[in-house]
Amino acid sequence: xxxxxxxxxxxxxxxxxxxxxxxxxxxxxxxxxxxxxxxxxxxxxxxxxxxxxxxxxxxxxxxxxxxxxxxxxxxxxxxxxxxxxxxxxxxxxxxxxxxxxxxxxxxxxxxxxxxxxxxxxxxxxxxxxxxxxxxxxxxxxxxxxxxxxxxxxxxxxxxxxxxxxxxxxxxxxxxxxxxxxxxxxxxxxxxxxxxxxxxxxxxxxxxxxxxxxx
Amino acid sequence: xxxxxxxxxxxxxxxxxxxxxxxxxxxxxxxxxxxxxxxxxxxxxxxxxxxxxxxxxxxxxxxxxxxxxxxxxxxxxxxxxxxxxxxxxxxxxxxxxxxxxxxxxxxxxxxxxxxxxxxxxxxxxxxxxxxxxxxxxxxxxxxxxxxxxxxxxxxxxxxxxxxxxxxxxxxxxxxxxxxxxxxxxxxxxxxxxxxxxxxxxxxxxxxxxxxxxxxxxxxxxxxxxxxxxxxxxxxxxxxxxxxxxxxxxxxxxxxxxxxxxxxxxxxxxxxxxxxxxxxxxxxxxxxxxxxxxxxxxxxxxxxxxxxxxxxxxxxxxxxxxxxxxxxxxxxxxxxxxxxxxxxxxxxxxxxxxxxxxxxxxxxxxxxxxxxxxxxxxxxxxxxxxxxxxxxxxxxxxxxxxxxxxxxxxxxxxxxxxxxxxxxxxxxxxxxxxxxxxxxxxxxxxxxxxxxxxxxxxxxxxxxx
Numbered sequence: 001x002x003x004x005x006x007x008x009x010x011x012x013x014x015x016x017x018x019x020x021x022x023x024x025x026x027x028x029x030x031x032x033x034x035x036x037x038x039x040x041x042x043x044x045x046x047x048x049x050x051x052x053x054x055x056x057x058x059x060x061x062x063x064x065x066x067x068x069x070x071x072x073x074x075x076x077x078x079x080x081x082x083x084x085x086x087x088x089x090x091x092x093x094x095x096x097x098x099x100x101x102x103x104x105x106x107x108x109x110x111x112x113x114x115x116x117x118x119x120x121x122x123x124x125x126x127x128x129x130x131x132x133x134x135x136x137x138x139x140x141x142x143x144x145x146x147x148x149x150x151x152x153x154x155x156x157x158x159x160x161x162x163x164x165x166x167x168x169x170x171x172x173x174x175x176x177x178x179x180x181x182x183x184x185x186x187x188x189x190x191x192x193x194x195x196x197x198x199x200x201x202x203x204x205x206x207x208x209x210x211x212x213x214x
Numbered sequence: 215x216x217x218x219x220x221x222x223x224x225x226x227x228x229x230x231x232x233x234x235x236x237x238x239x240x241x242x243x244x245x246x247x248x249x250x251x252x253x254x255x256x257x258x259x260x261x262x263x264x265x266x267x268x269x270x271x272x273x274x275x276x277x278x279x280x281x282x283x284x285x286x287x288x289x290x291x292x293x294x295x296x297x298x299x300x301x302x303x304x305x306x307x308x309x310x311x312x313x314x315x316x317x318x319x320x321x322x323x324x325x326x327x328x329x330x331x332x333x334x335x336x337x338x339x340x341x342x343x344x345x346x347x348x349x350x351x352x353x354x355x356x357x358x359x360x361x362x363x364x365x366x367x368x369x370x371x372x373x374x375x376x377x378x379x380x381x382x383x384x385x386x387x388x389x390x391x392x393x394x395x396x397x398x399x400x401x402x403x404x405x406x407x408x409x410x411x412x413x414x415x416x417x418x419x420x421x422x423x424x425x426x427x428x429x430x431x432x433x434x435x436x437x438x439x440x441x442x443x444x445x446x447x448x449x450x451x452x453x454x455x456x457x458x459x460x461x462x463x464x465x466x467x468x469x470x471x472x473x474x475x476x477x478x479x480x481x482x483x484x485x486x487x488x489x490x491x492x493x494x495x496x497x498x499x500x501x502x503x504x505x506x507x508x509x510x511x512x513x514x515x516x517x518x519x520x521x522x523x524x525x526x527x528x529x530x531x532x533x534x535x536x537x538x539x540x541x542x543x544x545x546x547x548x549x550x551x552x553x554x555x556x557x558x559x560x561x562x563x564x565x566x567x568x569x570x571x572x573x574x575x576x577x578x579x580x581x582x583x584x585x586x587x588x589x590x591x592x593x594x595x596x597x598x599x600x601x602x603x604x605x606x607x608x609x610x611x612x613x614x615x616x617x618x619x620x621x622x623x624x625x626x627x628x629x630x631x632x633x634x635x636x637x638x639x640x641x642x643x644x645x646x647x648x649x650x651x652x653x654x655x656x657x658x659x660x661x662x663x664x665x666x667x668x669x670x671x672x673x674x675x676x677x678x
Contacts, residue, residue: 004355010632017532018533018536019529019530019533020411020412020510020512020533022510022646022648023652024646024648024649024650025648025649028628028650028654029277029627029628029629030248030628030629031296031649032249032277032629033278033294033296033299033300033629034254034296035252035256035299035303036253036254037253037364047649047654053636053647053654053655056296056656061404070510085529086455086529087411087412087415087445090411090412090445091347091442091443091646092346092347092415092646093250093345093346093347093362093363093649094249094250094363095250095253095363095364098363104424113331113412113415115412115415115445116381116415116416116445116446116447117347117361117362117363117447120362120363120366120378121365121366123361124363124365124366125365134529138529142630147555159479161489165238172234172235172236173233173234174233174236175234176234178333185365185369185377186257186261186263186368186369186372188232189238189369189372189373189375189377190372190373190379192229192230192238193373195229195230196229196238196240196266196373196374196375199229199240200240200267200374201238207475207478208471208474209337209467209471209472209474209475210242210243210337210340211269212341212466212467212468212471213269213466
């Protein structure tokens, strides 16, 4: 990792004790009508967060809040970390799910597994998905149940700290680097433009039917 | 080295690799629709980048388009102002970059995963991507096809490549002969309930076995379409004579090129000794019609089974309780105890000609129950609609009390005027029964077109 030491994210950890939280729950289809890349914070977990039905452009202040939902409780409104269980972000490929989490202020999601497409989308937007075993997730839920927890996630040491306990996680250097530096994959890939061109020329010769009529 | 079909497709498209373990994989075909593309085009414009290979891209609007529309229908007629902007944006971007689009007025417009194969744009051995998780559908042709996010849509437009890690290999063998009332929808729902919605995470699933060999391309597409509901973003089937016969009708390739292509496509299969990281075999002869009862595509039971109240996994018990509550299941023991309000036959899973024939066969000479508020059939494309009308299927549906619509994603996802009202219960041939998927607080039961037609007739779930 080539950046400054001790990159860390510190904040309140919210938790949703459910398996298979799909991207339709993270952000319902209605809000996918937007053509923008930002401004999704009010629509995060819309079906759980509000008691009434929302519409794109209708702000949070005119909605009926579900006070039982964790992100509506004052202390969790500024959560930076979210804890869930298996297969978080399964279902639709909508990157809007990541944008909504990011716009709300979530920077880290801790779960026992993730939907494959969602997992990839996270890294494109500086959101860190952390994969931990079910037993560690159980322990984190136990600790969370007592009170709102201030959690520290250190990207350099790959550790999560809370209540004096320490939990380690795995993350490729390159991916950590991407979270910290917000690299754009297009710039990285276009460095190989010559290679791509050569590959393409060869393919046109070898598999001409793919390029027929073009 | 013995390779799987997925390994072969991966190697065939490999450009270079990175220290991160990711690789650059060349993309042959890129499908676009109005929902997940505007931010990608905006990115290209900001960076002043042109699409790498314009002709690799094919676009059509499907998610937002109303399914009640006249031939003269123009984008201006979309009532929802925000949907209108999104469809217009696709028009604008396709014009700006010179991308081929089957627009809202085109006879070939339809659900992107239905029109791609039927117009010959999907060919075996291709890598195919689209900003839509049901892109796995195209794997039925022996393609490496997967759904991607909007940042990746932009990346593919800019570089003609995807920067991804290789998946693990999984094989599902479907063996045996199913009973006549079983469709490929029942078979894939049965798999999802068996391995769970995360059973295929991190894997590309190859579907094989005697059952797969004997079914049509339409049925294979239904299977691959829902591999994502089992957690696998890639589902694939080796091309064979059934595939080639379909392509002889759909593709525009000159005979000589097609002959060369078929020779190559015939090599696209897993080597006999190739190793899979996971493998399971399912006997399809024992499968009954499958219907979802809850809010996840793994919450599926036989049509006549008791609705479960406890999960086999302790941690999952909360999900079960939430699902029962959301679905309005209290004392009801069986699916046949539930009253249905709407019926939807359509979506990228089940809107092809074979699906409509299946449903029409059940409905011929029958009327839908008076308890059903609305039943709609939404063909997957203009071509499917035309074909169905030439066979007289539309008359069967209309006579039975169904509405016969224009093509689009319709009630699969509640993004256009076709939506459930709160607490309405729907028999749906779509792919996701998530909370709110078909409309806020709507209740979705996934099933085959045959079972949806039967539910329409009786107003409740019943066997044949």
